[in-house]
Amino acid sequence: MATNYATVTWDQLHRDARLLAENLMPRAPFRGIVAVTRGGLIPAAIIARELDCRLIESISVVTYQNEEERGEPTIIKDPEAAGDGEGFLVIDDLVDSGITAQVVRRRLPKAVFACLYAKPSGKPLTDLFVVEVPQDTWVLFPWDTAPLFVPPLARKPVPTE
Ligand SMILES: O=P(O)(O)OC[C@H]1O[C@H](OP(=O)(O)OP(=O)(O)O)[C@H](O)[C@@H]1O
Ligand SMILES: Nc1nc2[nH]cnc2c(=O)[nH]1
Ligand SMILES: [Mg+2]
Structure with missing residues (x-):
């Protein structure tokens, strides 16, 4: 269970995606990009623009989860146009346990992740x-959050002992 939160704004996300694109330049050009939906869609769009890449595929990996455990990850949308991943770049927003990345890499062994x-x-x-x-x-992505009114400190009720 996460104990801290890191909020990422739209500006920060755009800067980070541009930096990733810059670091990917030595490995370009790519035949296409595979976005890992849904979180990878917006980063993939920004990177595709920077790398001038117009062939975009997607892969969707779903892990059904109950309160205690994570089920088997299943590919519910196959990236057919990407073959075994040769010449393709796979983009996701983040890796946490690495389970999603593992499934994607198994499906696209020759792609850059x-x-x-x-x-x-x-x-x-x-x-x-x-x-x-x-x-x-x-990590709280901009699509996960909304600005919220926070009352000034001076207006907060003082706790009584
Ligand atoms: O490394 P892992 O532990 O597998 O976690 C990382 C994945 O989890 C999130 O996707 P999620 O499955 O929540 O779906 P979404 O992208 O549709 O929000 C995130 O976008 C990564 O794809
Ligand atoms: N938004 C979000 N989704 C996740 N999926 C797995 N880890 C994370 C995380 O840190 N943030
Ligand atoms: Mg995801």
Whole structure:
């Protein structure tokens, strides 16, 4: 269970995606990009623009979960156009346990796998990432959050003893 949160704004996400694209330039050009839906879709769009790549595929990996455990991950959308991944770049927003990346890599063994954020358990499964995040930190993406009114400190009720 995460004990800390790291909030990523749209601006920060855009900067991190551009930095990832810059770091990927030595490995370009790619025949196409495979976005890992849904989290990888927006990073993939930004990176596709920077790398001038117009062939975009997607893969969807779903792990059905109850309160205690995670089920077997299943590919519910296959990246047919990407073959075995040769010449393709796979983009996800982050790796955490690395389970999603493992399934994707097994399906696309010849692709380059890159993501914006990586936690220590998932890090070995990536070829490239931008920022390392501690394992106990939950990343809040801009699409997960909304600005909220916070009352001024002076208006907060003073706790009575
Ligand atoms: O390394 P893991 O432990 O597998 O976690 C990382 C995956 O989890 C999130 O996707 P999620 O399955 O929540 O779906 P989403 O992208 O549709 O939000 C995230 O976008 C990664 O794809
Ligand atoms: N939004 C979000 N989704 C995740 N899926 C696995 N880890 C994370 C995380 O830290 N943040
Ligand atoms: Mg995802």
